[in-house]
Amino acid sequence: MxxxxxxxDHDRAPVDIRALFAFTKKNxxxxxxxxxxxxxxxxxxxxxTCNRLEIWASHEDDQKLSLYQCLCELKxxxxxxxxxxxxxxxxxxxxxHLFYLAGGLKSQILGEDQILTQIKDALSLSREHYASxxxxxxxxxxxxxxxKKIKTEVPLAHGNPSVIHKALSLLxxxxxxxxxxxxxxxxxxxxxxxxxxTLKEAGAExxxxxxxxxxxxxxxxxxxSRINYGERMEFLPECDLVxxxxxxxxxxxxxxxxxxxxLPKELVLLDLAVPxxxxxxxxxxxxxxxYDMDSFRSGSRSPEMEKSIRQADDIVKDQMEEFYxxxxxxxxxPRIQEIKxxxxxxxxxxxxxxxxNTPMEPGDREKLLKAVDTAAGKVVNKLIFGxxxxxxxEAFLECVAGLEKLYEE
Numbered sequence: 001m002x003x004x005x006x007x008x009d010h011d012r013a014p015v016d017i018r019a020l021f022a023f024t025k026k027n028x029x030x031x032x033x034x035x036x037x038x039x040x041x042x043x044x045x046x047x048x049t050c051n052r053l054e055i056w057a058s059h060e061d062d063q064k065l066s067l068y069q070c071l072c073e074l075k076x077x078x079x080x081x082x083x084x085x086x087x088x089x090x091x092x093x094x095x096x097h098l099f100y101l102a103g104g105l106k107s108q109i110l111g112e113d114q115i116l117t118q119i120k121d122a123l124s125l126s127r128e129h130y131a132s133x134x135x136x137x138x139x140x141x142x143x144x145x146x147x148k149k150i151k152t153e154v155p156l157a158h159g160n161p162s163v164i165h166k167a168l169s170l171l172x173x174x175x176x177x178x179x180x181x182x183x184x185x186x187x188x189x190x191x192x193x194x195x196x197x198t199l200k201e202a203g204a205e206x207x208x209x210x211x212x213x214x215x216x217x218x219x220x221x222x223x224x225s226r227i228n229y230g231e232r233m234e235f236l237p238e239c240d241l242v243x244x245x246x247x248x249x250x251x252x253x254x255x256x257x258x259x260x261x262x263l264p265k266e267l268v269l270l271d272l273a274v275p276x277x278x279x280x281x282x283x284x285x286x287x288x289x290x291y292d293m294d295s296f297r298s299g300s301r302s303p304e305m306e307k308s309i310r311q312a313d314d315i316v317k318d319q320m321e322e323f324y325x326x327x328x329x330x331x332x333x334p335r336i337q338e339i340k341x342x343x344x345x346x347x348x349x350x351x352x353x354x355x356x357n358t359p360m361e362p363g364d365r366e367k368l369l370k371a372v373d374t375a376a377g378k379v380v381n382k383l384i385f386g387x388x389x390x391x392x393x394e395a396f397l398e399c400v401a402g403l404e405k406l407y408e409e
Contacts, residue, residue, distance in 0.1 A: 001042065001135060002059055005094045006067035006086050009052035009106070013085040015293050019275030020082065021075055023048040024247055025125065031074045032131035040065065043133025045140065047122040049115065050163070050191070050274040050293055051107065056094075058135045095139065095323060099316045102147030103154075105309065114163075116147040138326060146319040150312045164195040164243070167270050167291060168202060176268070179203035184239045186232060186253070187246035188218050191272055195243045197221040207235065233257050241268040244277035252277040255285075263287055335400055340380045342407035347376045 008018055023031060028046040035044040035055075040063040047054040055067050068083050089097050100106050102119050123140040126132040132140075168178060183204045185196040192208065200206045200223050207225040209232050210218045220226055227235055232252075236242065244252045253269070271278040271292040283290030351372060355365055387399050 002061050002063070002090060003056070003094050003135065003139065004059065004065060004067060004088070004090050005054055005056045005097070006071065006088045007052060007054035007097075008086050010294065012087065015274055015276060017082065017085055018051075018053060020077060021053045021071060022274050023053070024249070028122075029125055029129045032126050033129050034074065035070060036129075036131040038070070043126070043136040044131050045122050045126040045136055047119065049118050050272065056098075056136060058133055092320070092324075095320055096316065098139065098143045099146045099319055100312075102143040103150035103312050103316065104147070105150075105312055113147075113151055116144060116151065119147070120144050134330075135327065139323060142319055142323045142326075146316055149315050149319070153315065154308050154311045163191070163272055163293070164198045164270075167272075167295075168198065170291075170295070171268070178241070181205070181240040182238055183207070183241045183243065184209065184232065184235060185224075186229070186242065186244040186277065187273070188220060189245065189247060191245040192243075193221060195245055195270075195272065196224050199241075199243070200224055204241070233261060236267075237261055237263055239267065240265065241270065243270045243272060245272040246277055247273070248277065249275060251279045253279065253282060255279045255281045258282060258285060258288075335404065336381075336384050339384065339400070339403045339407070340377055343380045344373055344376045346407070348372065 008021060010018070023046055028048055032044050032046055035041055035057065040060040042058045042060075044058075045056040047056070055071055057065065057067060059065050067088065068086055072078070072080075072082075097106070098119075102116055104113055104115055107115050119140060123132060123137070123144075126136070171178065178199065179202065181204045183199045183206045185192050185199070185206060185208045188196075188208055188210055196206050196208050200221055205225075206221070206223070207227055208220045209229040210220070210226050212228045212230060218226075242253075246252055252273075265287075267288050269278055269282065269288060269290045271290065274293060276292060278290060278292075280290070280292075282288060348369065352369075355368070360368075384400070384403070387396055391399065
């Protein structure tokens, strides 16, 4: 079996290119179902976030699989020149990448922990659509475990390193004080709620847009006001700052809408969505400053941060070793089981002659044989797995092959 992945992220492509390959939750589920039906693919997971898109697959070793071609077919993309923005990884390189990713070591904002939740959610979605398999299940679960260990044991970031926190930090560095500002958050998904809560905690007056048909069903952060999404342009002139963070495939703010309103004061727009929520040309209008996801890149790393990364690297190495012990053992279990059965049968054959000449009740003889079976199985397991723990992988595989030859007919 081979583990393969293909990915595009904030380091390799600008937001507009990433947007071409982004998936909604519904589309990702449908895409995974389609991929799973492909010959030779045992399981697949799609990870689609604001900063990256990754497709993972476990498949037959000799299968010639182009995940980029699969992706283009799923998204209806005909242009082949986009392949240069993608990176492909297999087996250990792919596994290492996922473990680092879960630890926040490959995020646009180093150390952020939203990616850990996103990885868990991607696996859950794959499971819901019956697209995952045993190998990807264990791989993604162990990556999440590595991410948790890094989060709790390694001081990668101080405070909350989410995108909205990074955005506000950038604004403060530029002399912008959010205290007392009137803010509107368009979108009430996970990122929208985090943005609203963060702005409120920073001292802003926050209003959240809610789709009218869902108004009574949606909870918003305590202390925030709500308006219907359709009223956003009427409220916008009152705002100092607007955050848009939806999963909509269409713009939530279009340039043509700004020709119909007058802005009495400077306006800051934060577009935290992929695909974009805010039409880029709006940022060229006088009195408007527009930031998108690519505006919040982390700067240089301090010596303390480099030390933390080395600590995280040690955790990743340990977790990878544990995963490959499971993976290699998984393939060996049927072989070890056959060796154990052959050895127990061999022992029974040899001891049966002794038992036939030993006076005892038939019932006692039967109980003794069962006890011998159980004890023999435990002894064989102890010997074989003891070898596994004391030898390197290559030597252990040679031992297993040698044991198999003992009972070949």
